[in-house]
Amino acid sequence: MFLQKLSDPHKYISHHLSHLQIDLINFNIVQPGSVSSYFWILNLDSILFSFILGFIFLTVFYIVSKKVTTDIPNKLQVSVELIFEFISSNVSNMFQGKNKLIAPLSLTIFIWIFLMNLMDLIPVDFIPIFFEKIFHVSVIRIVPSTDVNITLSMSLCVFILILFYSIKIKGIFGFFKELTLQPFNHPVFFIFNFLLEFISLLSKPISLGLRLFGNMYSGEMVFILIGGLLPWWLQFFLSVPWAIFHILIIFLQAFIFMVLTIVYLSIASQSH
Numbered sequence: 001m002f003l004q005k006l007s008d009p010h011k012y013i014s015h016h017l018s019h020l021q022i023d024l025i026n027f028n029i030v031q032p033g034s035v036s037s038y039f040w041i042l043n044l045d046s047i048l049f050s051f052i053l054g055f056i057f058l059t060v061f062y063i064v065s066k067k068v069t070t071d072i073p074n075k076l077q078v079s080v081e082l083i084f085e086f087i088s089s090n091v092s093n094m095f096q097g098k099n100k101l102i103a104p105l106s107l108t109i110f111i112w113i114f115l116m117n118l119m120d121l122i123p124v125d126f127i128p129i130f131f132e133k134i135f136h137v138s139v140i141r142i143v144p145s146t147d148v149n150i151t152l153s154m155s156l157c158v159f160i161l162i163l164f165y166s167i168k169i170k171g172i173f174g175f176f177k178e179l180t181l182q183p184f185n186h187p188v189f190f191i192f193n194f195l196l197e198f199i200s201l202l203s204k205p206i207s208l209g210l211r212l213f214g215n216m217y218s219g220e221m222v223f224i225l226i227g228g229l230l231p232w233w234l235q236f237f238l239s240v241p242w243a244i245f246h247i248l249i250i251f252l253q254a255f256i257f258m259v260l261t262i263v264y265l266s267i268a269s270q271s272h
Contacts, residue, residue: 054112154209
């Protein structure tokens, strides 16, 4: 597959855009290009790398928390402390009120998404070749944030928290009053207000997930196109500048997802 990429770039690109999938009904691996019910299909590669990166994040921070010292800290502790201060300052500036969940949630979202995005800097053929040689897996994608199922699942969790705190702070009746009495506080506009506010409410998780997916998918596509359409000796001159620029996108997308989560939960936590 990889040795023939220059003679068949279309097959090479399709190969890198295919997921390692499992059929939940028959419990077998779905062959690339086969037709099956998408509702019963899981992208094993996205789930696998999401859990691996989450485990790495929790393990590193747990080890640092157990070895934290007030003396001269090591570089890893300094890095973690800088991340904590960065998250804490953003939460204190944007979240109005007191909530013990917001800071840990913001930290988890930022680091987890950043690690997912960071996988995009690994050469596109490196891990697929490893899995093909060792585990005889024909297709695999290593960047979870380029899977719309992962990004929308994360935004759905944020949406559930928005609903939870909106009802908890405002009450069930206060929540529905906001949906029907804004922006026009008149009985004639109840239906219009509800449709407007309901669409605005639903657009939050959809835009949150699709923004992350779209930016990371397009970045991955550029790397795949460079690897599939150019000879190896020319790839370096395009892939390295794009990777340097892509570092900004990797950080920025994680930061935007975190900031919007804080803002949405801050709005949901206001009494009115």
